[in-house]
Amino acid sequence: MVATVMLEPAGRCCWDEPVRIAVRGLAPGQPVTLRASLRDEKGALFRAHARYCADASGLLDLERTPALGGSFAGLEPMGLFWALEPEKPFWRFLKRDVQTPFAVELEVLDGHEPGTQRLLARAVHERDFLAPGVRREPVRAGRVRATLFLPPGSGPFPGIIDIYDIGGGLLEYRASLLAGHGFATLALAFCNFEDLPKKFDTIDLDYFEEALCYMLQHTQIKGPGIGLLGISLGADICLSMASFLKNVSATVSINGSGFIANKAVRYKENSIPQLGHDLRRVKVTFSGLLDVVDVRNDIVGGCENPCMIPIEKAQGPILFIVGQDDHNWRSEVYAQIASERLQAHGKEKPQIISYPGTGHYIEPPYFPMCPASLHTLLEKPVIWGGEPRAHSKAQVDAWKQILTFFTKHLGPSPKL
Numbered sequence: 556m557v558a559t560v561m562l563e564p565a566g567r568c569c570w571d572e573p574v575r576i577a578v579r580g581l582a583p584g585q586p587v588t589l590r591a592s593l594r595d596e597k598g599a600l601f602r603a604h605a606r607y608c609a610d611a612s613g614l615l616d617l618e619r620t621p622a623l624g625g626s627f628a629g630l631e632p633m634g635l636f637w638a639l640e641p642e643k644p645f646w647r648f649l650k651r652d653v654q655t656p657f658a659v660e661l662e663v664l665d666g667h668e669p670g671t672q673r674l675l676a677r678a679v680h681e682r683d684f685l686a687p688g689v690r691r692e693p694v695r696a697g698r699v700r701a702t703l704f705l706p707p708g709s710g711p712f713p714g715i716i717d718i719y720d721i722g723g724g725l726l727e728y729r730a731s732l733l734a735g736h737g738f739a740t741l742a743l744a745f746c747n748f749e750d751l752p753k754k755f756d757t758i759d760l761d762y763f764e765e766a767l768c769y770m771l772q773h774t775q776i777k778g779p780g781i782g783l784l785g786i787s788l789g790a791d792i793c794l795s796m797a798s799f800l801k802n803v804s805a806t807v808s809i810n811g812s813g814f815i816a817n818k819a820v821r822y823k824e825n826s827i828p829q830l831g832h833d834l835r836r837v838k839v840t841f842s843g844l845l846d847v848v849d850v851r852n853d854i855v856g857g858c859e860n861p862c863m864i865p866i867e868k869a870q871g872p873i874l875f876i877v878g879q880d881d882h883n884w885r886s887e888v889y890a891q892i893a894s895e896r897l898q899a900h901g902k903e904k905p906q907i908i909s910y911p912g913t914g915h916y917i918e919p920p921y922f923p924m925c926p927a928s929l930h931t932l933l934e935k936p937v938i939w940g941g942e943p944r945a946h947s948k949a950q951v952d953a954w955k956q957i958l959t960f961f962t963k964h965l966g967p968s969p970k971l
C-alpha cells in the first residue's frame with residue numbers, strides 16, 4: 556500500500572489554527588521520520604523533524620502518537636511547526652507579506668536513521684495570514700503609516716491598534732490574524748518605515764493619538780473606545796497611550812515593562828523621563844551570546860518611581876501577558892510593580908497571566924520561538940529566553956486569553 560499524508564483541514568488553514576496530520580498506508584509498527592520545512596520571504600530555511608512508529612494498523616496520527624525524538628519528543632500534534640528552527644543563526648521567524656501563505660513541506664521518510672531514508676510520501680500545507688474575506692488596506696493618513704485589516708462584512712467591528720517593538724518597520728502578521736477573529740486591526744508603524752524616522756529619541760504620543768483618531772472616525776469601526784495590543788517597547792507605548800489618551804477601552808501588554816526605558820515619552824505638557832541603563836551589566840552567556848536582562852537601572856521608589864507610566868490614569872482594564880523567562884527585561888517583576896501601582900492608586904488588581912519557561916517574543920500560536928537574534932540597539936545577538944515547548948504552549952494560551960479579553964471589553968464582532 557502507498558503511504559499518504561492526510562491533513563485536516565485539507566490543503567490550507569490560517570497560521571494560528573491547528574492542523575491534524577496523519578499518515579495512512581504504513582506497515583504495522585513501521586518506524587518513520589516526519590520532516591517539515593519552509594522558506595521565509597528572505598529565502599531563509601526553517602526545518603523540524605521527529606521520529607515516530609505507526610500503530611498496529613499502519614496508521615500514524617500525530618494527535619495520538621507521541622514523537623520518539625528529533626526536534627521534540629512526546630505527544631505534540633503541532634510540534635513540526637513550533638519546533639521549526641532557522642538554518643541561519645539568530646534568524647527570527649517573521650511573515651513579511653501577509654497576502655501570501657507560508658508553504659510548509661511535509662515529508663514522510665522510511666526509518667529513523669538520518670541520511671539513508673527513502674521518501675515515502677510528501678504533502679504541501681499552506682498556512683495563511685489572511686482569513687477568507689479579510690481586507691487589507693494600506694493607511695497613509697496625515698502622519699500615520701499603517702495597515703488596516705477589516706474582517707469580512709460591513710461591521711461595525713471592534714477595533715484594535717497593534718504595535719511591535721524597537722526594531723520598527725511595519726509587521727502585519729499579528730494584526731492580519733486578529734482580523735480573522737472579527738477585530739478591525741491596525742498594524743501601526745512608528746519608526747524605520749517609509750518616511751518615518753529611522754531612529755528616534757522621544758516617543759511622541761501625538762503620533763499615536765492621530766492613529767487612534769483614525770480608528771475612531773472609521774465608519775466600519777465600533778466606538779466609543781479602541782483596544783491596544785503591544786509587545787515589548789510596543790507594550791509600553793500602548794500603556795502610555797492608555798494613560799494619556801481618551802477612548803482606549805482595553806490594553807494588552809505582552810512583556811512590556813510599565814517603565815520608560817531609554818526613550819522619553821511626551822504628550823502635550825506631560826513627559827516621562829527615561830529609567831536609563833548601564834551597559835556594564837550586560838552579561839555574556841556560556842554560548843558567547845549577550846544577556847541584557849539586568850541592564851536597566853534599579854527602580855528606586857518602586858511603583859512611585861518617576862519613570863513609571865501613570866497607568867492608574869487608564870480608563871479601561873489592562874491585561875499583562877508575561878514570560879517568566881523573558882531575558883529582555885524582568886517582565887514578571889515589572890507586572891507585579893504595575894499591579895502594586897494600580898492598587899496603590901485605588902484601582903482594581905489587574906489580570907496578570909504569567910507563563911513559565913516563556914521568553915520575550917510571545918507571538919501568535921505555532922510561531923517557532925526566537926531564542927536569540929540581533930538587538931537593534933546593541934547591534935549584536937542577544938538571548939530572549941524561553942524553552943521551546945513551554946513557550947509554544949504559552950503562545951497558544953495567550954492568544955486565546957487576548958481574544959477573550961478584547962471580546963469582553965470591546966464587545967463581540969457582528970455576526971456575518
Ligand SMILES: CCCCCCCCCCCCCC(=O)SCCNC(=O)CCNC(=O)[C@H](O)C(C)(C)COP(=O)(O)OP(=O)(O)OC[C@H]1O[C@@H](n2cnc3c(N)ncnc32)[C@H](O)[C@@H]1OP(=O)(O)O
Pocket residue numbers: 597645646647648649720721722723724747787788789816817832847850851883928929930931932933
Ligand atoms: C544599547 C542597548 C541596550 C540594551 C537594552 C537597553 C534597555 C532597554 C531599552 C530598549 C527597550 C526596547 C524594548 C524592546 O523593544 S526589546 C526588543 C528588541 N528588539 C529588537 O531589537 C528588534 C530586532 N529587530 C529585528 O528583529 C528586525 O527589525 C526585523 C527582523 C524585525 C527586521 O527588520 P527590517 O524589516 O527592518 O529588516 P530588513 O529587511 O531591512 O533587514 C535589515 C537587517 O535585519 C536583519 N534581519 C532581517 N530579517 C531578519 C530576521 N527575520 N531575523 C533576524 N534578522 C533579520 C538582517 O541582518 C538584515 O540585514 P541584511 O542581512 O539584509 O543586510
